[in-house]
Amino acid sequence: MNQTIIKLLYTLLGLFIVLNWGMLMGATMRKIVARLAGRYGIPIYQPWISLINLYTKRTSITHGMMFYLGPVFRLGGGVGMFLFIPMIFGSEHFSNFSWSGDLVLILYFQFFGMLGMALGAGEGGHPYSIIGISRGLAQFTTVEIPMTLAVISIAIQYNTLSITEIVAAQQGSIFNWTLFTNPLATAAAMLSLLGIFRHAPFNLVKAPNEIPIGPPTEYHSSFLGVLRTNNAILHVVEAVLFMNLFFGGATNWIELIVKSFFIYFWSVFVGVVSPRFRIEQSVTWFLKIPLVIGILAIIIFI
Amino acid sequence: MSENDNKKKNTEDRFLAEENKQRIVISPEGEEITINPLEDYFCDERPEIVAPKNKVVEKFLNWARAESLWVLGFGTGCGSIEIPPLLTPRFDAFRFGVQMRPTPRQSSVIIISGYLAVKTLKRVIRSYEQMQSPKYVIALGSCTINGGMYYDSYNTINRLDYYIPVDTYVTGCMPRPEALLAGFNHLKERIKAGKAEGANEYAEKFDWYKANQKKIIKDWNMPDYNW
Numbered sequence: 097m098n099q100t101i102i103k104l105l106y107t108l109l110g111l112f113i114v115l116n117w118g119m120l121m122g123a124t125m126r127k128i129v130a131r132l133a134g135r136y137g138i139p140i141y142q143p144w145i146s147l148i149n150l151y152t153k154r155t156s157i158t159h160g161m162m163f164y165l166g167p168v169f170r171l172g173g174g175v176g177m178f179l180f181i182p183m184i185f186g187s188e189h190f191s192n193f194s195w196s197g198d199l200v201l202i203l204y205f206q207f208f209g210m211l212g213m214a215l216g217a218g219e220g221g222h223p224y225s226i227i228g229i230s231r232g233l234a235q236f237t238t239v240e241i242p243m244t245l246a247v248i249s250i251a252i253q254y255n256t257l258s259i260t261e262i263v264a265a266q267q268g269s270i271f272n273w274t275l276f277t278n279p280l281a282t283a284a285a286m287l288s289l290l291g292i293f294r295h296a297p298f299n300l301v302k303a304p305n306e307i308p309i310g311p312p313t314e315y316h317s318s319f320l321g322v323l324r325t326n327n328a329i330l331h332v333v334e335a336v337l338f339m340n341l342f343f344g345g346a347t348n349w350i351e352l353i354v355k356s357f358f359i360y361f362w363s364v365f366v367g368v369v370s371p372r373f374r375i376e377q378s379v380t381w382f383l384k385i386p387l388v389i390g391i392l393a394i395i396i397f398i
Numbered sequence: 399m400s401e402n403d404n405k406k407k408n409t410e411d412r413f414l415a416e417e418n419k420q421r422i423v424i425s426p427e428g429e430e431i432t433i434n435p436l437e438d439y440f441c442d443e444r445p446e447i448v449a450p451k452n453k454v455v456e457k458f459l460n461w462a463r464a465e466s467l468w469v470l471g472f473g474t475g476c477g478s479i480e481i482p483p484l485l486t487p488r489f490d491a492f493r494f495g496v497q498m499r500p501t502p503r504q505s506s507v508i509i510i511s512g513y514l515a516v517k518t519l520k521r522v523i524r525s526y527e528q529m530q531s532p533k534y535v536i537a538l539g540s541c542t543i544n545g546g547m548y549y550d551s552y553n554t555i556n557r558l559d560y561y562i563p564v565d566t567y568v569t570g571c572m573p574r575p576e577a578l579l580a581g582f583n584h585l586k587e588r589i590k591a592g593k594a595e596g597a598n599e600y601a602e603k604f605d606w607y608k609a610n611q612k613k614i615i616k617d618w619n620m621p622d623y624n625w
Contacts, residue, residue, distance in 0.1 A: 130490075130492065133487060135486075135492065135493075136485045136490050136493045137490075137493065138492045138495070139465075139495065142495060145462050145465045145466045145495065146466045146468075148462040149462045149463055149466045149506075152462070153529040153531070153532075154448040154530070154532055154597070154599075155530050156530055157530075216581035275577065277605050285542075304499070304500045305496070308501045309499075309504075313501050313503070313506075314501075314503055315503065316504050316530050317530050320504060331581065393482070
């Protein structure tokens with residue numbers, strides 16, 4: 097009993113670190129993008145101030161029960177993913193609640209938040225949020241296909257569905273990383289990562305200058321605050337998932353921070369040099385090259 | 399108001415759009431249902447005054463509000479062309495915590511950028527009322543102060559603060575983006591000093607503002623308060 101409480105406290109500490117690192121990472125990336133455009137950019141502490149501002153708005157309105165539950169489901173998806181991913185390899189406290197089949201559960205949690213958001217945005221009643229969410233679901237479904245193929249490929253390769261065991265198999269040398277032992281799966285997954293982080297060219301769903309900001313059109317004050325909190329957590333957790341699967345995991349927090357930064361930076365790097373795809377372009381893009389690479393990654397193991 | 403009065407009022411209202419009129423529809427079960435879009439789709443509640451929290455907390459919150467101004471992307475008149483340069487490398491409003499938001503629900507500042515036609519005033523009121531408190535108004539250019547060069551126009555308003563509470567005026571015709579940045583800084587000082595209570599003022603003098611608005615908007619076809 098006592099051990100469970102200690103584990104829970106460490107998990108909460110991990111969540112706190114992940115949340116703050118997610119906000120700092122987001123701010124750093126916005127700063128990098130601004131410098132690239134020749135601007136000075138936001139102050140580095142801007143996301144925290146915005147979050148305080150959102151949570152302490154004086155008024156807020158609701159459109160019904162599902163409107164409340166939408167952000168809660170989204171946060172549930174992010175925190176759920178966090179709970180089942182081992183953050184630090186070999187650490188007793190920061191491996192969270194990972195278990196032998198966590199890889200499948202995490203693939204499920206990836207979609208869970210999206211579906212909750214769809215229900216919430218639908219109840220908002222704004223036609224723009226309906227268009228936004230249907231675009232988002234269409235795109236995310238096609239993003240999931242190469243991602244899932246890559247995951248199946250490495251599950252066959254390592255003969256396990258446990259993330260901890262996959263990380264353990266990659267220890268020893270940099271050449272044991274999945275990046276080198278299974279480059280096809282890594283390529284398929286890294287291309288689908290662009291769709292998961294939704295920077296350009298795949299940012300049509302939530303771009304402020306398309307139909308106003310897509311699904312969260314009606315969301316404001318603390319509803320939007322919850323969505324932003326989740327965004328920060330989700331960015332780090334997704335990066336950590338990819339780090340665990342393809343880049344050898346991390347044995348301490350510094351390693352985690354450096355690796356997750358570069359994995360997130362990959363999507364920003366592609367984003368700043370790319371224009372935006374229309375939704376049918378991005379859907380067909382994911383069903384061409386990443387899908388073929390993903391299928392090849394499975395075929396070589398049969 | 400009884401149902402008959404309501405029906406009478408709606409049928410008499412010649413400005414009301416066809417889809418907003420009260421009507422009777424037959425449900426899939428065969429029942430007859432009366433639908434009144436103005437009551438069903440809009441919230442008609444009056445705004446309420448929300449008192450500030452205690453002094454120390456409010457001071458901190460005001461600082462956070464001032465450092466994160468989310469501006470509604472809403473342009474009226476010629477001043478709207480002065481806003482996009484704010485986001486370019488030359489002026490870069492992001493470093494002052496100013497960001498553009500595409501929807502009134504998420505924004506805290508609305509810039510009335512120049513002359514305001516009566517038709518646009520209606521949209522301004524709707525957008526302003528959809529914003530969540532605390533909310534601030536910046537009036538840009540002479541036209542919002544005394545009508546400017548359109549002072550005798552048949553179709554523009556002369557003084558903005560008859561219709562919505564204004565926090566900061568930026569004078570000029572047209573003010574350059576630097577002036578607008580100075581306006582933002584002035585607004586920040588006001589917020590930090592706790593003087594920018596426009597939303598509460600609007601709630602307090604709601605009847606006065608509504609009377610003014612209805613005096614100039616002849617085809618009033620929306621609820622009195624549309625959140």
